[in-house]
Amino acid sequence: MLHLHRAERGDALAGALAATLQVPLPDPFAPEIVAVPTRGMERWLTQRMSTCLGASEGRSDGVCANIEFPFPGRLIGRALATASGVDPDDDPWAPERLVWLLLQTVDECLGEPWLAELAGHLGSPDASAEIPEKTRRFATVRHIADLYDHYGVRRPRMVQAWARGEGSGEAWQAELWRRLRERVGTPSLAERLDPATAQLIKQPDLLELPGRISLFGLTRLPASYMQVLRALAHTRDVHLFVLHPSPALWVKLALQATQSPPIERRSDDPTASAATNRLLASWGRDSRELQLVLGPGDEYEDHHHPIDAPATTLLQRIQADIRRDQPPPGPPLPRQPDLRPPLDPDDRSVQIHACHGRARQVEVIRDAILHMLEQDPTLEPRDVIVMCPDIETVAPLIQAAFGAGRADTEDEQPTDQARRLPDLRVRLADRSLRQTNPVLGVVSLLLALADERMAASQLLDLADREPVRRRFGFDDDDVARMQEWVLDSGIRWGLDEEHRAPFRLDVVEANTWRAGLDRILLGVAMTEEDRRMVGDMLPLDDVESGAIDLAGRMAEFVDRVAQVVDQLTPAQTVAEWAAALGAAA
Numbered sequence: 176m177l178h179l180h181r182a183e184r185g186d187a188l189a190g191a192l193a194a195t196l197q198v199p200l201p202d203p204f205a206p207e208i209v210a211v212p213t214r215g216m217e218r219w220l221t222q223r224m225s226t227c228l229g230a231s232e233g234r235s236d237g238v239c240a241n242i243e244f245p246f247p248g249r250l251i252g253r254a255l256a257t258a259s260g261v262d263p264d265d266d267p268w269a270p271e272r273l274v275w276l277l278l279q280t281v282d283e284c285l286g287e288p289w290l291a292e293l294a295g296h297l298g299s300p301d302a303s304a305e306i307p308e309k310t311r312r313f314a315t316v317r318h319i320a321d322l323y324d325h326y327g328v329r330r331p332r333m334v335q336a337w338a339r340g341e342g343s344g345e346a347w348q349a350e351l352w353r354r355l356r357e358r359v360g361t362p363s364l365a366e367r368l369d370p371a372t373a374q375l376i377k378q379p380d381l382l383e384l385p386g387r388i389s390l391f392g393l394t395r396l397p398a399s400y401m402q403v404l405r406a407l408a409h410t411r412d413v414h415l416f417v418l419h420p421s422p423a424l425w426v427k428l429a430l431q432a433t434q435s436p437p438i439e440r441r442s443d444d445p446t447a448s449a450a451t452n453r454l455l456a457s458w459g460r461d462s463r464e465l466q467l468v469l470g471p472g473d474e475y476e477d478h479h480h481p482i483d484a485p486a487t488t489l490l491q492r493i494q495a496d497i498r499r500d501q502p503p504p505g506p507p508l509p510r511q512p513d514l515r516p517p518l519d520p521d522d523r524s525v526q527i528h529a530c531h532g533r534a535r536q537v538e539v540i541r542d543a544i545l546h547m548l549e550q551d552p553t554l555e556p557r558d559v560i561v562m563c564p565d566i567e568t569v570a571p572l573i574q575a576a577f578g579a580g581r582a583d584t585e586d587e588q589p590t591d592q593a594r595r596l597p598d599l600r601v602r603l604a605d606r607s608l609r610q611t612n613p614v615l616g617v618v619s620l621l622l623a624l625a626d627e628r629m630a631a632s633q634l635l636d637l638a639d640r641e642p643v644r645r646r647f648g649f650d651d652d653d654v655a656r657m658q659e660w661v662l663d664s665g666i667r668w669g670l671d672e673e674h675r676a677p678f679r680l681d682v683v684e685a686n687t688w689r690a691g692l693d694r695i696l697l698g699v700a701m702t703e704e705d706r707r708m709v710g711d712m713l714p715l716d717d718v719e720s721g722a723i724d725l726a727g728r729m730a731e732f733v734d735r736v737a738q739v740v741d742q743l744t745p746a747q748t749v750a751e752w753a754a755a756l757g758a759a760a
Contacts, residue, residue, distance in 0.1 A: 177408040177475040181419045183498055184482050185392070188416050189220060191480045192391055193227035195414055196242075197234070205385040207242045210250045215604030216392050217244040222557055247390055248328075251403050255364070257381050258371035268327070268363050273355075274313075274320040280355045281316055290347050323352060327364035329397045332439075334365035368399055372406040379410035391416040394461045396468050405474075415475075419462045421455055422479060423500035428466050438467055455497050490524035492516065533569055537576040545597060556599065567610060570603055577601045613641045618756055624736070625743040628678070629688065630668040631661045638732060647728045656722060657729055664715050666691035670737050688737075692730050699723050735759070 180195075182188040196207055211217045221239045229237030245253075256263050267273065285294045297312050326334050336342045338356065342349035356363065375381065388411055390404075396415075404413050419425055428446055438444050446463060450456035469475065486495040496503050504514040526543070530536040540561060548554055563569055577599045609619045617640050627633060637643055639654050649657075669675040671689035672682065684690050690712075698715035718726055742755035 176412055177405060178412065178414045178478060179469065179475045180414060180416045180478045180480060181425065182480040182482065183418075183420055183422070183494075184484075185418060186223075187480045187482050188391070188418055189223045190227070191478065192220070192389060192414075192416055193224055193234075195387075195389065196224065196228060200385050200387060202385070204241075208250070208385060208388045209242055209244055210247045210388075210390040211244050212247065212392055212394070213605055215602075218602070218604070219557075219560075220244070220391060247393060247400060250388075250390075251400050254375065254382055254384075254403055254407065255367065255371045258374040259367040261361070261367065266364075267359050267361055268324070270317070270320040270324045273323065273359070274317045276358050277320050277323075277355055278313070278316050280351065280358055284351065284354055289350055292347060293351075319348075319351075322348075323355075324364070328399050330439075331365035331368050331399045331402075334363060335369075338363070338366055365399070368402060372402050375403070375406040376409050379407075382407075384411065387412045387414070389414040389416065392418060394418070394465065396465055398468060401468055401470075415469075417462075417465060419466070420459055420497050421450070421452070421462075421500045422481065422498060424450055424455060424459065424463065425466065425479075427500070428463060429472055432467065432471050437470075451500050452497050452502055454493070455500055459497075487519075488522050488524035489518055493525070534572050534576075537569060537572045541576050541596075541599065544599065561601075566603060566606055570606065570610065573601060573603065616640065617642050618759075621736075621739055621756070621759060622743060625740050628668045629670050629674065629736075629740070631666045631688075634688070634733065634736060635661065637736070638729075643732070647732050649728070653725050653728075656725060660695050660715065660718075660726075660729070661691065664691035664694045670733075670740070674737075674740075688733050692733060695726050696730060699726050 180188065180191045182191065192209070196209075200207070209220065211220065221242075221244075224239040224242070225237055226235045227237065228239065229235055252263055255261075256266075263269070267276065281290075281293070281297075284290050285297065293315075297315060323334075333342065334352070337349045337352050340353075384407070388407060390413075393415065404415070407413050427449055431446055431449065435445060438446075441447075441464075444464075444467070446467065447460075448456070450459060450463070484491060484494065486492045492503070506515075507513040528536070528539045528543070530539055544559055544561075547559075548556070609616045617637070620637055620640070624633060624637070635654070635658055638647070638649060638657065643649070644654075665686050666688055667686040669678075669680070669687040671687050672680075672684040675681050675683065675687070693712050694715040695718060697712055698718035701714050739755065739759040742758065743752075747755070
């Protein structure tokens, strides 16, 4: 059966999940399945569940074990793959594999009239086209492949109509999809959806899933996911834990859903103006549309978990107005009473800090958190979450500001510890893989360097990366010494004169890495006393005998980078790209 749990706050929703998990499965060794949208949500739930699944009174002495936290897409994809017999690792409709077949299809059809709009955007498909056009061609086709994948997940009925020869309103996209379908030769995800869900209903034992499945904290639920969950709910208990900010709006939308046909386009949504509270109308769109995807209330068992929260502070009053879907009282009209409740002068529930830059913002956040932890003994660091629109930009600033309290030396005096800021340990969630995986970050940087001028700062930054340091044995002193050599030898940009050819400076070798390295290596054997020239090269005088090994490792590093850049520059197959990146190690 399909169960829907909704609450206005995350802690109430987590309590509902804990109450569900407290009822054990028939098989004590079967893992619980709780799908979550992010890894940050998984960590928070793990901490919350450990205080709710204990054996003593209050259940606060438990641990969170034997619970799997897959992503919803992976859970649904595994169910569809098992029912349809298509391995996700070999699915030709996966965007990363579909893009190559789509490239061939686009090249064949680019001259046909129905694809004139795309042809005008891509330009010439010939191999002699300029590099920007080639780059735009692949990026555009990859974007189309991603769109087709999204259509299959979110708009399966539209893709199924394309497969039947319908869908003229989508112009060239429908016809291009049909040509692609002929080339692929296997049903797409949308075409496999109905047979797969029918198979799940007919043979529920196909899936090695327990009798209870939970999905927590979803803000969006595609139509294809909902169809699979309904199929699983025929023989299993499927629990959806949804954060919905307003019970009043839920009732209003439930009434409208019974009086209007299903909505497919956002422009045709009559519930867009249903919310009265302006914050709820703008910030609650995902929750409102999720309710529309869920459908009428007779298709699931609705469990509302209300909260009992006072409305004394400004923040609590704003939240209460959102729950009741009512606008806050405004300034009174002339000769009318003022209905706005007075605010406590000490109310700090909503604060706005004006800061002159990102670094200052992070410092103010740190101080604000320290003040709250000092003033509220019940508040713990795990209860604090900081949200920002671009985590990659502020990640270095957070690590610097929140780690400012750590001791720099082991022989720190007690008086220094008294003046030191408390050490706040933070965990950055939802970062890109290239930022969390150092090796992948180096590979990404190498790919970017293939099209760059190879400035001195760029190669020095590459040499300072941890995997490169380990590979060539660079320490902090070595990196600092290389920076001095680069400055003294006059290295500015370009590997050599040939590397400068695209910039029409192939006759100028001065200030390249090759010219600078020649000066450094000549300085190993001789000095620049009396300004003795070797050919037309002046040795660098700053290479002492103890740095000979470093000079050799630096030359090897630059030589390896030059070889890799030469291999990554031309157009080549995927296997050749993989071999080139493997040789870079």
